[in-house]
Amino acid sequence: MKEFKITKLTPNDMKYVKMMVQELAEFEKMPDGPKLSIENFQADLKNNRFFGFIAMSEIDDEPAGMALCYMAYSTWEGPFIHMEDLYVRPRFRKSGLGKNLVVAVCKEAKDKNYQRVQWNVLDWNPAREFYNKLGASNLSEKEGWLAYRLEPEQIAKIASKEI
Amino acid sequence: MKEFKITKLTPNDMKYVKMMVQELAEFEKMPDGPKLSIENFQADLKNNRFFGFIAMSEIDDEPAGMALCYMAYSTWEGPFIHMEDLYVRPRFRKSGLGKNLVVAVCKEAKDKNYQRVQWNVLDWNPAREFYNKLGASNLSEKEGWLAYRLEPEQIAKIASKEI
Numbered sequence: 001m002k003e004f005k006i007t008k009l010t011p012n013d014m015k016y017v018k019m020m021v022q023e024l025a026e027f028e029k030m031p032d033g034p035k036l037s038i039e040n041f042q043a044d045l046k047n048n049r050f051f052g053f054i055a056m057s058e059i060d061d062e063p064a065g066m067a068l069c070y071m072a073y074s075t076w077e078g079p080f081i082h083m084e085d086l087y088v089r090p091r092f093r094k095s096g097l098g099k100n101l102v103v104a105v106c107k108e109a110k111d112k113n114y115q116r117v118q119w120n121v122l123d124w125n126p127a128r129e130f131y132n133k134l135g136a137s138n139l140s141e142k143e144g145w146l147a148y149r150l151e152p153e154q155i156a157k158i159a160s161k162e163i
Numbered sequence: 164m165k166e167f168k169i170t171k172l173t174p175n176d177m178k179y180v181k182m183m184v185q186e187l188a189e190f191e192k193m194p195d196g197p198k199l200s201i202e203n204f205q206a207d208l209k210n211n212r213f214f215g216f217i218a219m220s221e222i223d224d225e226p227a228g229m230a231l232c233y234m235a236y237s238t239w240e241g242p243f244i245h246m247e248d249l250y251v252r253p254r255f256r257k258s259g260l261g262k263n264l265v266v267a268v269c270k271e272a273k274d275k276n277y278q279r280v281q282w283n284v285l286d287w288n289p290a291r292e293f294y295n296k297l298g299a300s301n302l303s304e305k306e307g308w309l310a311y312r313l314e315p316e317q318i319a320k321i322a323s324k325e326i
Contacts (some may be wrong), residue, residue, distance in 0.1 A: 017238070018218065021239070033238055034239045036239065036241055042255045044236065070234075072245065075213075076196040077198055078207060079207065084238055103321055106166075106321040106322040107322045110319055110322040116315075119310075120309065123307035123309055124307060127311075129316075132181045132326075134313065134317065135320070137314070138311075140310050145310050147302040147303050147304040148281065148282055148291075148300065148302065149280070150280040150281070150297065151278075152279075153299070154299065156273055158298075159270045163235040163296075
């Protein structure tokens, strides 16, 4: 049985975060997405832009997965956790590690009395079955939520009142 | 023509925020959703859990609308703005105020060089037409993103490894 040590993300882990973000982007079929350097991640962690957990394989001292989160805010229920990336590297899958990373996130939520843990997933991602087993609600299906985004070009146009 | 003054949210505005959050919840057909007190909002604002803009009607010194946001984080592009509530009170609609509130948010994004402004909207909300005119992408449609959520009961079960 594989053994993992799960700890809070620290600046020293950012090299592994960058590597796993790239791996996850490749899995999501968007390999050109990631733009951040190790130094960017280190600065953003220091500024509390995100927090999270990393799993290290105790057998070979290699990163095995991570849950990277940020603090979101509901005007109904206050601060809550948004899980931005939950990732287990391919060779460490089917070991229960994904669940243990979610357990770490939920412990943090319970300790701090946050009322929600939320995340987004692509509709074709088989992880949805795992999320259903955890008892998570699909809010897009249940309530009809859609995600909208402005990109830099539109942001600049709107900011200068060109739209 | 109606005139509005748009300023950054301060602790004194929290009574209006609470009132508008309730009005918006009623519009969204979920009137029992909001649980936060004025004091909760004041503490959360102080702790940088959220930020935003309020529009006051200059004619009668009444709140007319708001854009309430928090800082989210992309592991591809770094910090970005999530607009949690964009609200214009019914009698102040059709005045361009919604757009001016989005302009205020986009100016903030442009000043700080944030690469995204993002938000969620219910599929039946007529505001979607306005968002399309702004040039926003519907990510749920374009990329297939779905929102999932764990509620307190599940969070507690997972935290204590009962699931």
